Amino acid sequence: MSAPTDDIFSIFNEADSLIDQGNPEGYALLGEAHYLQGDFDNATIAFEKGIEMGNARAMYDLALMCYDGLVDNSHYDWYDAERFMTMCYNTGTDMATEAAVWLGEYFLESTEGDDPEFGIDYLQYAADKKNSRALELLADYFFSRAEDKGFEDESLNAKAFQYQQDAYEVDPHEQSYNYGYLLYFGIGTPQNIRLALKLYEEDYEFGHHEGAEALMEHYEKEGMKKEAQWWKERAIKAKQKRLEQDN
Secondary structure, eight states: OOOOHHHHHHHHHHHHHHHHTTOTHHHHHHHHHHHHTTOHHHHHHHHHHHHHTTOHHHHHHHHHHHHTTOSOTTTOOTTHHHHHHHHHHTTOSHHHHHHHHHHHHHHHOTTTTOOHHHHHHHHHHHHHTTOHHHHHHHHHHHHHHHHHTTTOOHHHHHHHHHHHHHHHHHOHHHHHHHHHHHHHHTSSSOOOHHHHHHHHHHHHHTTOSHHHHHHHHHHHHTTOHHHHHHHHHHHHHHHHHHHHHHO
């Protein structure tokens, strides 16, 4: 991570001003400025001072440094990431929501926290705050579980749909396709192909190729070759545009 020199100086100046005012947020900002310069030792020291004063942002930032292995191993290690994130979560501040998302994803991952019940609880906390990432993770989790059951468990289907619907309402730009998919196949909700097709079109209008591909497949299945070809061409163009943007 890097930033222009002028921006770095302004961050240091702002941090010093906050520290002079006795605001612990200044130490979090100071740590981030050192981090941007690649000075991880001084970043750690600044975050530690912020943590001593109960600053949630400093807890969150030092947790990420521990997770990424950017700390002095004689003081901290990878496992301290969970500890600092939990401290951040327990502050109940705005940063607690971000910590809850991190902890939720951490505990859902079998190679890390490996405790889905904990993960769901943390994500639910963030979802109640309308956090889009938490809702997305919950929707994906319950969709995967429902899929593993062949979509025969109505309870799992309903949870997958409810979280996906909530995720769409908070972030339609990224969730139109997934929401449309559940409606198209009637997973956790009565089938509504008309609305699903509208959502697929919306997904395409947001610049994604998945919605266009789904529309192509639908019209192919219906034997509507002209419409299928029209959406095939748009899917190809949208996919190519996304590849160019990613590169």
